[in-house]
Amino acid sequence: MTEYKTNSYEETVALGESIAKTLPKGSVVAFLGGLGMGKTAFTTGLAKGLMINADVSSPTFAICNTYIGESNTLYHFDMYRVDGWDDLYSTGFFDFLDTDSYIAVEWSENIYGALPDDTLIVEIEKIDDSSRAFKVYKKSEVKE
DSSP states (O other): OEEEEEOSHHHHHHHHHHHHTTOOTTOEEEEEOOTTSSHHHHHHHHHHHTTOOOOOOOOTTTSEEEEEOSSOEEEEEEOTTOOSHHHHHHTTHHHHHTSSOEEEEETGGGGGGGSOTTOEEEEEEEOSSSOEEEEEEEGGGSOO
């Protein structure tokens, strides 16, 4: 497990960008953390690090936003309203797992059992209005 601390939106974006540059093709990044924690800011950084020029926004109503760059695609899921396997299948999530596209998952608590073992988990805790603590680790590192 690696721990990070950011003190601003910009630092959270930079952290996401830095981590994106280390990810192999087809990686899944799953966020654990409530509203206003910085999940979308981190995903903005992921897109930048993957050389995708896009206006990243929370996919709350769309369930999945797609960001396409010259050599990478990022699927950004919001699983907040997903309740059960039927809902999860209807999102198209499983269709993207066997591609070389990147997947970012907000509200991954709701689908934790469906995440691949090599998923990069990003736990976010709010320290204060602008500071966040991040714990980053592979799902396979956690004993369930």
